Amino acid sequence: MEQPEAAHWSNEVHAVLREHQVRQVAYVPDAGHRELIVKCGRDAAMTAVTLTTEEEGIALLGGAWLGGQRGVLLMQSSGVGNCVNMLSLAKTCGFPLLILVTMRGQWGEFNPWQVPMGQATPEVLRATGTIVFETDKAAEIGETVEAAARMVFNGPASAAVLISQRVLGAKTFGK
Amino acid sequence: MTRSEAYPLRRRDVVRRLLAEAGDLLVVTGLGAPSWDATAAGDRDLTFPLWGAMGAAAMMGLGLALAQPERRVLVITGDGEMLMGLGALASIAVQGPRNLAIAVLDNERYGETGMQTTHTAGPCDLAAMAIGAGFPAAADIFDEDALAEALPRIRSEPGPLFFNIKVRAEELPLVLPPKDGAFLKTRFRAALLDN
Numbered sequence: 201m202e203q204p205e206a207a208h209w210s211n212e213v214h215a216v217l218r219e220h221q222v223r224q225v226a227y228v229p230d231a232g233h234r235e236l237i238v239k240c241g242r243d244a245a246m247t248a249v250t251l252t253t254e255e256e257g258i259a260l261l262g263g264a265w266l267g268g269q270r271g272v273l274l275m276q277s278s279g280v281g282n283c284v285n286m287l288s289l290a291k292t293c294g295f296p297l298l299i300l301v302t303m304r305g306q307w308g309e310f311n312p313w314q315v316p317m318g319q320a321t322p323e324v325l326r327a328t329g330t331i332v333f334e335t336d337k338a339a340e341i342g343e344t345v346e347a348a349a350r351m352v353f354n355g356p357a358s359a360a361v362l363i364s365q366r367v368l369g370a371k372t373f374g375k
Numbered sequence: 376m377t378r379s380e381a382y383p384l385r386r387r388d389v390v391r392r393l394l395a396e397a398g399d400l401l402v403v404t405g406l407g408a409p410s411w412d413a414t415a416a417g418d419r420d421l422t423f424p425l426w427g428a429m430g431a432a433a434m435m436g437l438g439l440a441l442a443q444p445e446r447r448v449l450v451i452t453g454d455g456e457m458l459m460g461l462g463a464l465a466s467i468a469v470q471g472p473r474n475l476a477i478a479v480l481d482n483e484r485y486g487e488t489g490m491q492t493t494h495t496a497g498p499c500d501l502a503a504m505a506i507g508a509g510f511p512a513a514a515d516i517f518d519e520d521a522l523a524e525a526l527p528r529i530r531s532e533p534g535p536l537f538f539n540i541k542v543r544a545e546e547l548p549l550v551l552p553p554k555d556g557a558f559l560k561t562r563f564r565a566a567l568l569d570n
Contacts, residue, residue: 224441247441250469252462259431259460263403263438266423266560267446268568271438289428293556 210235212342217272220349224249224264224271226257232302232368233274254279255286262295270353273299277321278314287328290358297358298349307365325360336364379483379544383518386480386542391416392526393451393478401439405432405452407487409480413451415550420566423559424552430460433477437467440475447474447530454481454495461504467535468509476529476536482544490544505537513537
């Protein structure tokens with residue numbers, strides 16, 4: 201399941217974010233985002249902002265846009281549940297909002313505690329006016345983020361790219 | 376009478392002074408009374424008044440401060456709004472933006488919902504929480520002397536700064552800013568970025 205470093209999808213996604221002049225990268229970490237977080241953290245053009253909870257990122261990126269900067273928000277699917285009311289900020293004000301979600305509770309999930317929010321994630325996002333892109337092949341992630349970023353920054357729109365657990369590999373805790 | 380009904384500082388006066396000769400100061404106000412107070416002090420393009428998204432104000436200030444490091448950013452919010460986004464204090468402290476100040480108007484009440492008490496009417500101390508989160512400077516302000524000393528610091532001292540201003544619990548006439556969020560966003564960006 202692990203791709204060699206040179207081919208990892210995070211390379212392409214990082215390049216797409218650079219191309220779209222993304223300057224603030226906000227996240228609550230997830231194992232699936234590890235490589236992308238490292239690449240953005242090393243990029244002098246990007247400021248990495250760690251969050252205590254995911255909805256902080258929506259407010260942060262609204263402020264960034266007021267100040268003339270673009271951003272991206274990285275989270276695990278459980279974090280989508282933390283964001284629900286705050287998504288109204290992006291929607292009501294027309295702040296461009298690009299979210300990359302690594303999925304849990306989905307493809308062969310080992311931990312049942314992850315399943316309810318993982319299964320609800322696309323519906324919750326759509327219910328709050330967010331465009332949802334679902335991807336389950338590593339080779340499609342870069343182009344999907346590119347498509348989402350175009351709609352977000354040309355919009356404005358709120359869009360989330362859901363990266364399947366099928367790509368990331370289900371955690372097993374060694375079982 | 377509860378204690379905050381006797382606090383000497385009055386919120387409308389405090390905000391009028393926070394925003395006096397604001398010039399190019401970039402301001403975000405938290406939903407409810409702080410947005411009404413800022414509007415009473417004078418609606419302006421470079422103030423973004425929240426009408427919702429409770430808990431967002433401080434983080435919006437951070438995003439703005441990071442995007443505009445040469446400009447001063449002031450967040451004016453209430454105790455209830457700050458309590459809903461306490462994690463923001465930790466996220467802001469980690470970034471350490473030198474151009475950001477947060478002023479909480481702490482009347483120890485939820486003003487828009489019937490003046491129910493907030494946690495700060497009890498043992499909760501927001502300034503201590505800001506220090507605990509890693510803010511290099513945070514203080515409570517109870518009186519005129521402390522306010523007069525804080526005002527110039529809020530405008531110029533390297534941040535991030537946090538001032539918890541204890542204000543009288545009082546119900547005041549509504550002075551409402553424009554409600555259209557897209558308009559508020561666009562006029563802010565036009566004033567900041569288009570010249």
